Amino acid sequence: MKKSVSILFLLFVLMVGSACAPNAAEVSTPTLESSSPTPLPTMPATPEPTVELTEPQVTETAVSETGNGEQNQTVIYKIVPGESRVTYEVGETFINQNNRFAVAVGVTTEVRGEVYANLSNPPESSIGVIEVDISQFKSDSSRRDGVIRNQWLESARYPIARFEPLRVEGLPQAYSEATPYAFRVIGNLTVKDVTREVAFDITAQLSGDTLTGTATTTLLMSDFGVGPISILGVLNTEDEVKLTFDFVARP
Structure with missing residues (x-):
């Protein structure tokens, strides 16, 4: 009896084991997915430093050829406002001050x-148009300046x-x-709307x-058409006026 129970128990264990054993077809060996390595983040390209080039200071020149095929170099000098000035001088008689001159x-x-300026051949030098802002003339009398600005000049x-x-001579x-x-x-001077030929004597270096x-x-x-100036009972000016132009010019 004990022997038959043992046999039955063994059969039971075998049956249960068979039922629980995994099907070989169903068992799959886990596979490692061969994934590509994660790409490194792309760093933005560092722009090459740009260098701003400063143009060298070059003397402005104009080049012309002589009859012999040689080149004459003309340097252009620009008159510097502020460092240059134009001055007028005119005699005046103060009637109300015992004719004080x-x-x-x-x-x-x-x-x-x-x-x-053509330094290699000075006779080839020339002068361009000169412009003067005469509305900025200032003397020792603002009253005089106002009368000249609004009435005479x-x-x-x-x-x-x-x-x-x-x-140029x-x-x-x-x-x-x-x-x-x-x-x-020698050239044409225009003041207001009148043009006359005028000659300037120049000394330069x-x-x-x-x-x-x-x-x-x-x-x-x-x-x-700007004078002589006469203010009744106050003053009279001479007709002749002297103009002086002191200039400074650089390339």
């Missing part, structure tokens, strides 16, 4: 223009006097550093890169 002086530094309406050179044949040279420039000089002329105010 004085010289009225007015100055403006608002002047522009160019000089074309009418520079509030015609602020720019313009000198257009026609020819007496330029030297050769140039030497820091040597003063005297010459003459070049030292380093700075051209300096003085130009002078005398003219009649009546030629331009």
Whole structure:
């Protein structure tokens, strides 16, 4: 009896084991998924540093050929406002002060223009148009300045006097550093709406890169319809006026 129970128990264990054993077909060996390595984050490209190039200061020049095929180099000198000035001088008699005589002086530094200097062949040099803001003339009397600006010169309406050179006479044949040279420039001067031919006597010299000089002329105010000035019972001016142009110019 015990033997038969043992056999039955063994059979039971075998049956249960068979039922619980996994089917070989169903058992699968776990596979490792071969995944590609995670790509590293792409770093933004560092832009190459840009370098701003500053153009070197170059002297402005104009080059022309001579009849012999040689090149003449002309340096363009620009008149510097503020460092240059135009001055007028005119005699005036104060009637209300026992006919006291004085010289009225007015100055403006608002002047522009160019000089074309040919250092290898000075006679080929020339001067460009010169413009002066005469509305900025200042003297020792604001009352005088106001009358000139609004009534006589009418520079509030015609602020720019313009000198257009026609020819240059007496330029030297050769140039030497820091040597003063005297010459003459003839051109058309326009004040208000009147144009007259005027000649300036000039002395100029070049030292380093700075051209300096003085130009002078005398003219009649009546030629331009601006004088002589007369304020009844106060003063009378002379008709002749002296103009002086002290200039500084650089390339």
